[in-house]
Amino acid sequence: MDLRSQLLAWQVVLIAEAPDWTAIQQQGQAITQTLAQTEGDRYLTYRLEIEKHLRLLQLDLSFWQRSRASQSQHVRVAALQQRQQTLIRYCEAVLTAIAQA
Template sequence: MDLRSQLVTWQTALTAPEADWIAIQQQGQAIAIALAQTDGDRYLTYRLEIEKHLRLLQLDLSFWQRSRDPQSQQVRVAALQQRQQTLIRYCEAVLTAIAA
């Protein structure tokens, strides 16, 4: 699967009503690897930012899973949604860069 197809698939997973966080992380890692294998440093910044936000997503998920207080859970869900939106924006930015 080419990078563009991977990005479109990932974007679909990110915008799904019921996010499959494990699949999102796996697809994101595959995209980071694909970006690392591209020519030169054109996508280096995107790759680094995607990798960073995937690590933060993992932390957010673990905190959310361990939270017992409903208010804490709401805070964690908001953090997950914000991370999700950030990853969507990076996905769109890479798709735009590919098209250019």
């Protein structure tokens, strides 16, 4: 599967009403591997940022799963949603960069 197809498939998972966090992480990792294999440093910044936000997503998920208080859970869900929006923006940015190439 080429990078553009991977990104489009990931975008579908990212914008889902009930996000599948595991699928988001797995597809994101596959995309970062594909970005790492591209020629030159063209997508280096995107790859590094996506990797960073995937790691932060993992932390947010672990904090959310361990949260007990309702207020704490709401804060963690908000953090997950914010991370999801950030990843959506990176996905769109890479798709735009591919289109301009």
